[in-house]
Amino acid sequence: MRFFPSASRQRLAAAAAAGALALGAMSVPTSPFSLAADDLKDQQKKVQKKIHGAAEDLEHSSAAARKALAKAEAARADLDRAKGRLSRVRVRLESARTRDERMAEKLQQAEERLGQARIDLEAGQEALAEQRRVVRDRVAESYMQGSPELATITSLLRTRSTEDLTRQQTATGAIMSRETGMYDDLEAAELVLQTRETEVQTAKQEVAVDRRKAAQHLEKIRRLTAQAVSRRDDVRDLAATRADARRAAFAAKLRDRKALNRLKKQEARIKQRILAAARASRGSSISAQPSGFLQRPVAGPVTSSFGYRTHPIYKYWGMHDGTDFGVACREPLKASGTGTVIAKYYSEVYGNRLFLSLGRVNGKSLTVVYNHAYGYRYDVGDRVARGAVVGTVGSTGWSTGCHLHFTVLVAGKAVDPMNWL
Template sequence: MTLALLTTLGTLGSAVPLAHADGTDDLKHKHQDVQAQIEQAQESAEEASKAVNRAKSDLATAESQLADAQVSYAGAQAHVSDVQAQLADAQAVDAQMQAALQAAQADLAQAKAEVRAGQAALDAQQQAVKDSVVSVYQQGSPELMAWTGYLQSQTPSDLIRKMEYADTLIEDQNTVFDQLHAAELALRAERDEVRTAEQAADEQADRAAQQLVNVQQLEQEATEAANDALLAQDQVTLTVAARAKAQRKAERAKRQDLEQLEKLKKQEARIKAQILAAAAADQSAGYVGDDDGFLLPPVTGAVTSPFGYRIHPIYGYWGLHDGTDFGVSCGEGMRAAADGKVLSRYYSPVYGNRLYVDVGKVNGHALTVVYNHATSYRVDVGDHVTRGEVVGYVGSTGWSTGCHLHFTVLQDGTAVDPMNYL
């Protein structure tokens, strides 16, 4: 709607058919004053529209950033949950490792105690053996003493008694040696158990130490993940605030733009009344005949956006596109659609370089054609042009996203579908 109104206002103000107003100076001066006012209003509206575009761009960026921040926050939260679950598992394993380590250490302590007890028993056995050996050397060999006793026996009963004594003495010595051997074997086994327990305790300590490192790493990762989640949450908060700010900025720019357009609409009503009055003063018949084909297509390009209602490019509502867009390359020549006279040529912040050509009356209606977004023009105000003459060159000046010609036809000051005349 904004672009349509600005085009209409700009063209209406310039399309006053001076050639049909009996050349009155008063109307010329009014036309010039109104044209200047419209140009100033156009510039203000253009700045407001640009502000809207910037605000809408900021809003779109903020919305995109908000979506990214929300995804990042969700991912960070999921990562925190995952790391915390891993940490809980690791802490449980660590507790088991510590319990196993304590058990291994207790087994080692028990084995060492048994070694100490075994060593004491062995020492006692060794001392008994020493005493027995000393006694043997002091008293002589037990076997020799037994045989001596046997020979000195006086009676059979005395012989039997001495034989029993010798056997007991020999058995006691054998028992001492057997106990010593058993103590040595037991001590050896207990020392083997100590070595096994020490190895098990060392291995358990290594596993517990590694598990502790894993737990510490997971704790650090959990802390970092929590911080990342907090930062992501802060980013979401900041982005929401930025989005709200962009929204307010867009609404404010839109409000200012619409206020300016409301003023322009009032001016439009006054200008159109002047144009109609000037047209009524023209008593010539002009062209009478078939409208179709009266105008020559200004360029050879295809139609990229027809005349009619469409979604407004700024505000998104349904509005009038007051001309026909032709897709052509920059620099291509634009032809005069009919014989006529150049009424106005100037630069508009919205439509770039503009040219208005009065082509006279057609079936009783004052007809004006308008060329927009040109790179440059070859004709100037007051020049007469002939049908097919190159009047300028296609461009992308003003509010344009690419090379094209926006071609407008005004019928009695009101924009109509150019295709009705092409």
């Protein structure tokens, strides 16, 4: 049996818990019990008929709760993924913007270099034009004065002394050196101008490439911005979806709790009548060691032990008052001992249930309870032999798959079944 949280300790007893505990306190039925059994069975059937009539709605409600919780979990997962996508887009967008700033700075520097190269080119063009003018003037002047080499020969023929000849040769050499320097300067100016023109072309190409890259990167930023807006809208929509799913899950869970409370009250009334009949009964007691006293009800492995655990549907931490065995659907359920069926009914929580009283052991009543079965072969009052097939495994009630939830009650209190098997 599983308990829900209550207001005080966050636990709410499952629908049939009270009835189960009460039935466990009974000894093997004797004549006084049999006399009252028919009347109690009739009244129990009336109440159980009402319970069974509501069972489909309640079971559907429980299924709705599982579905709503699943939707809420899915919505949370979708929201987390959407937030992750938004975060990644924002990181990429921020990186793109940072790179855009660097590219803009690089483009500005390239444009500045292009501007300076153009200024240098213009200055070089002016210097070359001036140098060409100087050379042109000097060529014209030389043409008017004649060739310096010819002037030297003429001076040699006309000179009267060695000193005059030396002075004339020195003057002629200076003129020729100056002309040579002019031509060298002109050649240098032309080389500088070529360099400036190359720098301008290089700067133009650099600016063109940077502008193209900047335009492409700007388009990337626009695309990432659009993605960021889309992801942000997704997050908002999914947040709203998750809120709706959580509200639906809470409402379904609340409906289940209310149903459990109503059924608990109905079975509590039957409990009082059955306890009264049990007090009027008498039965012998046997002495035995608990370990190995009971036969295993199924051959499957233990999937969830007795004790506290997380509820598979509502995820709260609560007492698991039995042992779950993983068994395939329709596998046989064996009687753990010889006894009498004292209750069999459908519970919206535990599905098809059967209580088998095994009498008094070590002075205390011993009862085993089968839950979630597909169906049973015995009815209330039937005698069952140890090892007999009492029913088949199912997944009825609030269950997530075929299994047996097996409970052992000693004097109405749930104990670890594995200590008795």
